[in-house]
Amino acid sequence: MRAWPAPELPDLDPSGPPVRLHDTASGGLVDVSPAEGPARLYVCGITPYDATHLGHAATYVGFDLLVRAWRNAGHEVSYVQNVTDVDDPLLERARKVGGDWRELAERETALYREDMEALRVLPPDHFVGAVESIPLVLDLVRELERTGSVYRVDDDLYFSVTADEAFGELSGWTREQMLAVFADRGGDPDRAGKKDPLDCVLWRAERPGEPAWDSPFGRGRPGWHVECTAIALEHLGPTFDVQGGGSDLVFPHHEMCASEAQVARGGARFARAYAHAGMVGYDGEKMSKSRGNLVFVSALRRSDVDPMAIRLALLRHHYRADWEWTDEELWDAVDTLATWRRALSLGAGASAGPVVDGVLAALADDLDAPSAVAAVQGWVDATLGTGGLADTSDPDAAGQVHRLLDAALGLSL
Ligand code: 5CA
Ligand code: ZN
Numbered sequence: 001m002r003a004w005p006a007p008e009l010p011d012l013d014p015s016g017p018p019v020r021l022h023d024t025a026s027g028g029l030v031d032v033s034p035a036e037g038p039a040r041l042y043v044c045g046i047t048p049y050d051a052t053h054l055g056h057a058a059t060y061v062g063f064d065l066l067v068r069a070w071r072n073a074g075h076e077v078s079y080v081q082n083v084t085d086v087d088d089p090l091l092e093r094a095r096k097v098g099g100d101w102r103e104l105a106e107r108e109t110a111l112y113r114e115d116m117e118a119l120r121v122l123p124p125d126h127f128v129g130a131v132e133s134i135p136l137v138l139d140l141v142r143e144l145e146r147t148g149s150v151y152r153v154d155d156d157l158y159f160s161v162t163a164d165e166a167f168g169e170l171s172g173w174t175r176e177q178m179l180a181v182f183a184d185r186g187g188d189p190d191r192a193g194k195k196d197p198l199d200c201v202l203w204r205a206e207r208p209g210e211p212a213w214d215s216p217f218g219r220g221r222p223g224w225h226v227e228c229t230a231i232a233l234e235h236l237g238p239t240f241d242v243q244g245g246g247s248d249l250v251f252p253h254h255e256m257c258a259s260e261a262q263v264a265r266g267g268a269r270f271a272r273a274y275a276h277a278g279m280v281g282y283d284g285e286k287m288s289k290s291r292g293n294l295v296f297v298s299a300l301r302r303s304d305v306d307p308m309a310i311r312l313a314l315l316r317h318h319y320r321a322d323w324e325w326t327d328e329e330l331w332d333a334v335d336t337l338a339t340w341r342r343a344l345s346l347g348a349g350a351s352a353g354p355v356v357d358g359v360l361a362a363l364a365d366d367l368d369a370p371s372a373v374a375a376v377q378g379w380v381d382a383t384l385g386t387g388g389l390a391d392t393s394d395p396d397a398a399g400q401v402h403r404l405l406d407a408a409l410g411l412s413l
Helices: 054-072 088-097 101-118 131-146 175-185 224-236 247-264 297-302 307-315 327-344 352-364 369-384 397-409
Strands: 020-023 028-031 039-043 077-083 126-129 150-153 156-159 200-205 220-222 240-246 271-277 280-282
Touching: 020 271, 039 054, 039 224, 054 077, 054 101, 054 240, 054 271, 054 280, 054 297, 054 307, 054 352, 054 397, 077 224, 088 101, 101 297, 126 131, 126 224, 131 150, 131 200, 131 220, 131 224, 131 247, 156 247, 175 247, 200 224, 200 247, 220 224, 224 240, 224 247, 240 247, 247 271, 297 307, 307 327, 307 369, 327 369, 327 397, 352 369, 352 397, 369 397
Parallel strands: 039 077, 039 240, 077 126, 240 271
Antiparallel strands: 020 028, 150 156, 156 200, 200 220
């Protein structure tokens, strides 16, 4: 499917340092500079049964900082994102509201594109739906079958997690931890006939009233995890640089994707690093479609909130932190942007060199946007003389800071 239009990305001089990122599998910071060629990124996309909420937005803005940091360090980037446009929650919602699941998915995907464009998130190079990827999924299931890691329960096909020696290494979780969340996250640990309670569905046979596609395994539809495995392998090849998503995807989703790929590709590691964004909450709980405690990007846009203020409010939290959205932080971001725009309108200002270096260094250091924002605030304060005399020693400072904000933080002011 098509993505959304790309915003302009100004060239920066000097370029930024190599990018380091927290890797869930090793538990530490790793250099994610590509060994050769473009930096390759897969970020798990939306299940389009409801509008983009601020939790989704925080995750996609977080990974947008990675794309920008790589590009500012001189790398090309190959970015892939999926859309889970057929899955249980989408079908359930369509049934509940009495509409067609395809129309629901199309409508919400269109709204997501608008939200991402408004937030100046750089589009992926490949924006790929699960439905259009069914041929890839079928090829992958056939490859897995050849390794002996697939078995049937009734007419459904399952993947044996024990086929992957590295199963569990991504999350680092114990079996008890895995079993505690598996059922809540799309798994079926109690199904009779499974070899291991943690095995996951690859191909789900047709059920009455559900969409289904023809396949060599009988009519049905893909399981959730295998869609991302197949799309990533197709567009990025084995062992790409970073797989990303929210921390709710560490297990089972990313663990299963990695295991399926590793078994299909003779043990080659799926991604070099696995990066996870924190969960954004609202009213004391994780913001989630199933809980209904949502603040939608589109609703804020409809009430004329400046999307750059939404973006700044998100950037003030480190992508790995869990935090709570509050309206006060949004209004605070609106005020902050007014001050920043005032400083930028002066043309001359405090020397731009240190803020350029500071922002690029902060972002290359595990996407530390709060430190980058603080560095910009320091420049604004010096330029406006809030601590005493205004510093307007650099005649072209505003132009440079303007380009920096746009290229590194995605804030076009
Ligand atoms: N389609 C699957 C991934 S293949 C999915 O998880 N879709 S989703 O619509 O539920 O979530 C889309 C992305 O937003 C995922 O990366 C998810 O981890 C992230 N996400 C969901 N809720 C939150 C939240 N409250 N805070 C931060 N990120 C979130
Ligand atoms: Zn995914």
